[in-house]
Every structure is written in structure tokens, then in C-alpha cells.
Amino acid sequence: MSITVISCPLCLATNSEIFHQDKQRQYFSCQQCQLVFADRATLLTPQQELAQYQLHQNDLHDKGYRQFLQRLATPLLQSLTEPSLHGLDFGCGPGPLLAKMLSDAGHKMALWDPFFANQPEVLQRQYDFISCSEAIEHFVNPSREWALWLQLLKPGGTLAIMTKRYTTAAAFASWHYKNDPTHISFFATATFRYLAQRDGFELNVADNDVVILQRKH
Structure with a gap:
């Protein structure tokens, strides 16, 4: 009997296991970095993905949206040591x-x-800091974006990420966040800890859905 090898789209390990199954799709869990990822055979087309994003109401004047983003902006700004730095909102x-x-x-x-x-x-070019708010969960191959960030971020730079983190398989089963068809890569605190240790970052878990990673010199 043949065995299907599922590679993790983040750390590329080949020891992923089935994590959850629902009516929409199947999810796998990487045993090395703890990323949970949706079956890539169920991905939307780019056109379908764009149509989903165009449903979002991200108004620059929306006070609620500003308050939501403040959860990322505040710890990021606190981590920046100089008043005028170059940043990339990815x-x-x-x-x-x-x-x-x-x-x-x-x-x-x-x-x-x-x-x-x-x-x-x-x-x-390179940046003093990179922010990524509610985007990393959409990445099909997050290993590519992560490698790109390592190129773009200066030594000592800051990486600020907002994404809801899963906790347990039982909680994942009823988690509304997984039901968005554009959400395909799900991170745990352990996933960010793995990346920090592997690639030389200090990890600050700032909120339930915010992590700040400070790159070591």
C-alpha cells in the first residue's frame, strides 16, 4: 500500500498527520513546527480568493478597525528603539x-x-521592521514568505505578526476562524517558538493573536 507524504508548507518536514476533518476540507498538523494547514487540493483560485477579500470592509476611518489594529501597533511601536525607521506592511x-x-x-x-x-x-531593499496583520494565515507556502522576510529584515529588526492562534484539536474543531475558505495556514504559539529558535529571534507573545519577533544581531 502506498503512503502519501504530506510536506509541511512552512518548515518542509514530511511528518504531518491528519489533524481535523470537516465538511469543507481536511487539515494536517506538522509534527515538527506544529503548523496546521488545510488540504492544498481544496484551495480557492486566485480569482475566488480576491472576491473574498473584496467583501472585507477595511475602512481607514473605521474606529473599530483602528482599535483592532492597535493591538498590533502598540507592542510593535513599543519595541522600536528609534523614532523614524523604515517599515514594510506586508x-x-x-x-x-x-x-x-x-x-x-x-x-x-x-x-x-x-x-x-x-x-x-x-x-x-531591507527594512527595520515588517508588519503582517491578518495575512499570514492566507499564505499557501509560508516557507517562501518567511524566507523572504529573512532577506528583507535588517539584523536587529522587528517582525510583528497578527493572526489568531489555535490551541488544541478540540478547540480547533469548533473554531470559526478555520471556516473562512481563504484561511489555510494556522499557527500555534509553539510554531512561532520553533521559528524563533531556528532563525535567531527573541519571541514576545504580546496578545492572543499578536507576536513580536526581535531579530538578534
Whole structure:
């Protein structure tokens, strides 16, 4: 009997196991980095994915949205040691409010998003910090974006990520976050701890859905 080897899309280990099954799709768990990921055979097309994103209401003047993003902006700004640094908001979406908030705080911001800010030139330089709010869970092959971030981030730089983290298999089964068809890569605290240890970061778990990773020199 043949055995299907499922490679982890983050750490590339080949020891993933079935984690959960629902009516929509199957999910696997990497035994090395603890990433949970949806069956890649069930992915939306880019056109379907874009249509989902266009349903989001990310208004720059929405006070609720600003308050939501403040959970990432506050610990990120507290971690930055100089008043005017260069940052990249990666996966900024159609309403780049986080970048505006960081810019208003005195930092020089660049934007990148494959759908809404596809500007390859911003990926040709290095940054003092990178922010990624509610985007990493959409990455099909997060190993690629992570490797890119390692290239883009200066020594001593800061990586700030907002994404809801799963806890247990039982909680995952009833977790609304997994039901969004564009959410395909799910991180645990242990996943970020693995990446931090492997790639030389200090990890600060700032909130239930926020981590700040400080790159060591």
C-alpha cells in the first residue's frame, strides 16, 4: 500500500498527520513546527480568493478597525528603539490603515500585497521592521514568505505578526476562524517558538493573536 507524504508548507518536514476533518476540507498538523494547514487540493483560485477579500470592509476611518489594529501597533511601536525607521506592511490589503497608523507615529512605510499593492520594487531593499496583520494565515507556502522576510529584515529588526492562534484539536474543531475558505495556514504559539529558535529571534507573545519577533544581531 502506498503512503502519501504530506510536506509541511512552512518548515518542509514530511511528518504531518491528519489533524481535523470537516465538511469543507481536511487539515494536517506538522509534527515538527506544529503548523496546521488545510488540504492544498481544496484551495480557492486566485480569482475566488480576491472576491473574498473584496467583501472585507477595511475602512481607514473605521474606529473599530483602528482599535483592532492597535493591538498590533502598540507592542510593535513599543519595541522600536528609534523614532523614524523604515517599515514594510506586508499583506496590507485594500485599506492599509496599519501602515497609516505607523506612519502617523513617525515611521516611513512601504506597502506590499499581491492583490492590492503589487509593487515588486519594495521587495528589493531591507527594512527595520515588517508588519503582517491578518495575512499570514492566507499564505499557501509560508516557507517562501518567511524566507523572504529573512532577506528583507535588517539584523536587529522587528517582525510583528497578527493572526489568531489555535490551541488544541478540540478547540480547533469548533473554531470559526478555520471556516473562512481563504484561511489555510494556522499557527500555534509553539510554531512561532520553533521559528524563533531556528532563525535567531527573541519571541514576545504580546496578545492572543499578536507576536513580536526581535531579530538578534
